[in-house]
Amino acid sequence: MNATWWCVASDAPWSWQWRPYAGAWAIAVALLGLRAAWEWRSGPGQARGALAWFLLAVVSVWAATDWPVAALGAGYLLSIHTLQYLVLGLIAPALLLLGVPGEVWNRCLVTSRGRALLTGLARPGVGLLGFTVILVITHVPALLDWMMTSPGGSFAVDMSWLAAGLLLWLPVLAASPLALPVNARVGYLAAAAVPHAIPAAFLLFSDYPLYRVFELAPRIAGIDAATDQQIAGAVMNFGSMLVLLAAFSVAFFRMAREA
């Protein structure tokens, strides 16, 4: 068994032989350790409300960064790479923030430094701009081709997606008073759909494959590079829309109820 710490592009033909990635397991264990520490500091039963969300977040981060999804997404199929993006950049960060217990938010907001940092990060402009910049940079073909050839580069891409997602969701899912008012969340979430249109359009409408690493990878199940790229564009466009629409609907109905 050939184990490496993080997934990386490979020119070897695809194999269904299991190859675990130590980094993926380490991150899952670290997140569970963090949760246990919160539990321990808050006292028994104090921080259980959001446990299910947090566990879902850990499972989704692990599934997106371990074999086979990570291996397929790192160097074989752009569509799986984009699916990884959806999970790490949109779904897992939302679940992580939903999984932070209220006591932990309160403890962070007690100190002036913590409050200043979180208030700054939870500004909608910071969230949208930070997310868009990371989204665009991590989809620049030359840069992505280069980064996916090393475990460090591939790790940086995955973690930057996670960070981008946290920035995006903070104004929506942080505890009060950090989060936006409900009616502002509706507008913010509608605006968050726009940045995805940029890479999605390139993926859907380019004449030729954009990424060397996926174009020259050994094919899987006869899916050619152009079809794979178009599937990736659809995943980026409709997948992100679906996630944001779900959040938008929750915010919208909450706004309607409060009105």
Next chain:
Amino acid sequence: MIRRARGVAVVLGLATAACLDRAPSPAAYRGAVIDPPVPKPDFTLYTTAGRPFPFRRETDGFLTLLFFGYTHCPDVCPLHMANISAVLHKMQPSLSAHVKVVFVTTDPERDSPGRLRAWLAGFDPAFIGLTGDTVAIGGAERAAGVPVSLRQRLPDGSVAVGHAATVIAYTPDNRERVQYPFGTRQEDWAHDLPLLLADSGR
């Protein structure tokens, strides 16, 4: 719209090259330029229909892309064929009609004519598959100036065939002008094929 604009640009490029009566600069190619150009080899193998195929005569006047590979190849061969096929399908038919893709099997024992035909048809039914005995295929490889392929049984029992990974491009004037190694992308083919069609070494 972009595709149409690109098509117009290609036509204009070809027309300009013709008007100037000058071949594209070798530096314009994205493949590895052979300078000076080498004459097209003359070897005869058999098509998948069992018909003799004198390579030089059958491809005379066409831009010819010659590749030696095998259908069980997991990476280089299907990728080259898929990328060339994708680009030819996007070119204007008036241009792509002047291109012949010739795939010579380096694994004649496993690549039966039927298997070779079906495999190539998966990329483009117009791709020409050639076969023969190992001596004749080795002779064709030597004539084309590529290393003779080697069959090797791997520890897991499978058979791998070591072969040249380059596609050789012969311009319509029967000269080898450019080679394309593994790693050549679709956008490289899309850039070079119209130039090669225009390049008759005038």
